[in-house]
Amino acid sequence: MTKIEALLDGCGWKAGEAVPYSALCAVFERIEAVTGRLEIQEMLRGFFATVIALTPDDLEACVFLACNQVAPDFEGVELGVGESLLIKAIMQVTGRSVETVKAQYAEEGDLGRVAQRSRGKQSTLSFAARPKPLTVKRVLEVYRSLATTTGTKSQDKKVGSIKGLLVAAAGPEAKYLVRGLQGKLRIGLAKQTVLVSLAQAVITQPPKLPEQEKLEAGVALVKQAYSECPSYSELVGAMLCAPMDALLERCHLKPGLPVAPMLAKPEKSIAKVMARLSGQLVTCEFKYDGERSQIHLLPDGKLRFFTRNSEEATSKYPDLIPVMQAAAGEGVTSYVLDSEVVAIDRTSGQLLPFQVLSTRKRKDETVDDVKVQIVIQAFDLLYLNGRSLLQEPLQARREALHAAFKESPGHFGFAISLDYQENGDTEPIEAFMAEAVKGNCEGLMVKTLTHNATYEPSRRSLNWLKLKKDYLDDGSSVADSLDLVPIGAYYGRGKRAGAFGAYLLACYEPDAEEYQSVCKIGTGFSNERLLALDAMLKAHVIERKPSYFNVGDTIEPDVWLEPCKVWEVRAADLSKSPVHKAAVGKVDPVRGISIRFPRLVRERDDKAPESATSADQILDMYRSQDCIKNNGAFHAAATAEDEDDWEL
Numbered sequence: 001m002t003k004i005e006a007l008l009d010g011c012g013w014k015a016g017e018a019v020p021y022s023a024l025c026a027v028f029e030r031i032e033a034v035t036g037r038l039e040i041q042e043m044l045r046g047f048f049a050t051v052i053a054l055t056p057d058d059l060e061a062c063v064f065l066a067c068n069q070v071a072p073d074f075e076g077v078e079l080g081v082g083e084s085l086l087i088k089a090i091m092q093v094t095g096r097s098v099e100t101v102k103a104q105y106a107e108e109g110d111l112g113r114v115a116q117r118s119r120g121k122q123s124t125l126s127f128a129a130r131p132k133p134l135t136v137k138r139v140l141e142v143y144r145s146l147a148t149t150t151g152t153k154s155q156d157k158k159v160g161s162i163k164g165l166l167v168a169a170a171g172p173e174a175k176y177l178v179r180g181l182q183g184k185l186r187i188g189l190a191k192q193t194v195l196v197s198l199a200q201a202v203i204t205q206p207p208k209l210p211e212q213e214k215l216e217a218g219v220a221l222v223k224q225a226y227s228e229c230p231s232y233s234e235l236v237g238a239m240l241c242a243p244m245d246a247l248l249e250r251c252h253l254k255p256g257l258p259v260a261p262m263l264a265k266p267e268k269s270i271a272k273v274m275a276r277l278s279g280q281l282v283t284c285e286f287k288y289d290g291e292r293s294q295i296h297l298l299p300d301g302k303l304r305f306f307t308r309n310s311e312e313a314t315s316k317y318p319d320l321i322p323v324m325q326a327a328a329g330e331g332v333t334s335y336v337l338d339s340e341v342v343a344i345d346r347t348s349g350q351l352l353p354f355q356v357l358s359t360r361k362r363k364d365e366t367v368d369d370v371k372v373q374i375v376i377q378a379f380d381l382l383y384l385n386g387r388s389l390l391q392e393p394l395q396a397r398r399e400a401l402h403a404a405f406k407e408s409p410g411h412f413g414f415a416i417s418l419d420y421q422e423n424g425d426t427e428p429i430e431a432f433m434a435e436a437v438k439g440n441c442e443g444l445m446v447k448t449l450t451h452n453a454t455y456e457p458s459r460r461s462l463n464w465l466k467l468k469k470d471y472l473d474d475g476s477s478v479a480d481s482l483d484l485v486p487i488g489a490y491y492g493r494g495k496r497a498g499a500f501g502a503y504l505l506a507c508y509e510p511d512a513e514e515y516q517s518v519c520k521i522g523t524g525f526s527n528e529r530l531l532a533l534d535a536m537l538k539a540h541v542i543e544r545k546p547s548y549f550n551v552g553d554t555i556e557p558d559v560w561l562e563p564c565k566v567w568e569v570r571a572a573d574l575s576k577s578p579v580h581k582a583a584v585g586k587v588d589p590v591r592g593i594s595i596r597f598p599r600l601v602r603e604r605d606d607k608a609p610e611s612a613t614s615a616d617q618i619l620d621m622y623r624s625q626d627c628i629k630n631n632g633a634f635h636a637a638a639t640a641e642d643e644d645d646w647e648l
């Protein structure tokens with residue numbers, strides 16, 4: 001009997017019976033106790049495999065609860081229930097006073113543990129007739145109803161539903177219920193692991209374990225299916241009822257489900273771009289300074305807009321609905337279009353920078369109240385009239401885009417582009433870059449047109465390169481800014497005393513599913529901004545450093561922060577560091593990479609912490625610095641100097 005089988009055996013769950021919530025919580029307990037990703041993955045795989053064997057109908061609910069989600073990301077349904085409601089429910093179920101619950105919370109730093117402790121003590125005193133044990137389906141049902149309960153008396157109704165769950169909870173169930181309702185399970189389980197474990201559970205169904213290669217191909221297939229069709233309901237349904245080879249036939253791009261967008265790699269100079277694309281036919285497009293928008297026309301005529309993060313943004317753009325209706329040509333019945341929405345001054349026709357766009361309301365805008373005018377710059381077409389174009393080369397997708405839509409100046413346009421057969425002459429590109437900058441664009445996107453030119457959902461591909469003007473001649477050795485996550489804070493001194501004055505920043509390493517520290521930052525913040533951040537981030541202070549933070553032993557910020565924000569940061573250069581851990585193990589067994597002279601550029605509300613700059617991106621940036629490639633001596637000197645600088 002495997003470890004997981006032994007664990008689940010104790011839950012008394014038999015074939016055909018609803019999956020007990022206690023079984024899932026037993027797995028959560030084990031996951032919380034270990035830190036190794038592979039061990040976590042294997043445990044979850046074992047659990048999903050058991051669910052498939054005993055009660056496959058409950059697999060979808062198990063996946064949602066493991067991700068602590070009630071609906072696909074793009075539906076934007078938030079599960080988070082306010083702490084005051086949870087405290088009220090705990091008080092009412094356990095008969096404790098608000099002071100007792102709050103005091104325990106302050107002591108424990110974890111409301112989930114408070115609930116578990118209170119329920120644990122109480123259950124020995126009362127509840128001779130305990131309500132029916134919880135099942136995963138029941139818990140998910142209640143979560144979904146909580147997320148959608150609105151209107152009068154909604155608070156009382158929510159407290160009532162939470163009480164219903166807590167009364168029926170036994171053992172660690174109360175802890176995970178409360179943490180789940182707060183929005184974070186805090187067991188170090190990333191969504192990628194859930195996906196990989198799910199894929200492995202389906203692929204490794206008896207009678208025979210497939211060989212490693214087949215397993216990897218299967219996991220890649222599931223990841224591809226999920227990036228085209230990011231809905232666990234559809235994915236689980238398809239995985240359970242069709243052979244894996246046919247997964248993409250059932251789970252594929254369709255209007256209404258946002259595709260994870262294709263991303264670009266940064267380059268520091270036109271010469272480097274040319275070297276990468278040597279001899280190829282490429283297209284250079286203006287790199288517009290706005291917000292990415294994936295626009296879907298569903299066969300029922302509804303238009304939906306999604307952000308770079310696959311969140312629904314339709315209510316932000318009511319003024320774009322008539323624009324898109326007018327832009328689609330005759331015979332267009334459904335599509336998925338990739339574009340940048342940019343602020344524009346309609347009088348002069350001049351595009352305006354992102355800062356102007358960011359002042360627009362984030363949702364529920366009304367046409368009459370729109371203050372910032374916008375234009376859509378379309379650059380790709382992924383789906384048209386019932387057919388996916390993902391496998392077509394860009395040249396064909398662009399032809400389809402131009403044939404199916406018509407431009408309307410100031411409202412809808414195609415990305416301005418220059419096709420170029422690489423021949424070593426960089427002059428046309430330099431001139432085109434100057435034109436882009438004059439047009440208030442950030443620089444150029446350079447894309448392969450005919451070979452290796454398919455659309456690669458969610459991939460940061462070498463077939464799309466970005467060249468940002470600001471980074472071409474800024475004297476630094478990095479080609480792009482970094483998007484980093486604050487994971488710790490330091491109280492300020494002097495003028496900044498009393499509030500956080502500096503932060504510890506980290507990148508995200510998706511393979512190890514951990515945040516790795518990159519630098520300390522205190523530059524680029526106005527005093528007002530520091531105060532506002534202090535007020536906002538205090539709510540995200542966590543008791544102790546979680547196991548999924550990888551930072552040097554000497555780093556001890558005054559407080560640790562739950563990952564919740566992404567900040568764009570500009571750096572002078574990157575070098576190896578004795579204290580920071582970005583890309584550790586990839587460039588050196590114990591040292592990581594750090595950045596010098598970090599300066600805050602802006603907050604990135606359109607990115608989730610897990611979409612922050614990855615360790616591999618930092619490694620790429622580090623390796624592509626000329627000083628690393630050409631001059632070991634410079635690097636050695638910089639490293640020695642930085643060791644002193646960065647002792648925090």
Ligand SMILES: Nc1ncnc2c1ncn2[C@@H]1O[C@H](COP(=O)(O)OP(=O)(O)OP(=O)(O)O)[C@@H](O)[C@H]1O
Pocket residue numbers: 263264285286287288289290291292293308340379415445466480483
């Ligand atoms: N012609 C274009 N083709 C593709 N993307 C474009 C184009 N013009 C503007 N963009 C924008 O540029 C973005 C890529 O570059 P940028 O580094 O500015 O974005 P990011 O969100 O910080 O980084 P990344 O998307 O690479 O993580 C795209 O996601 C898109 O929003």
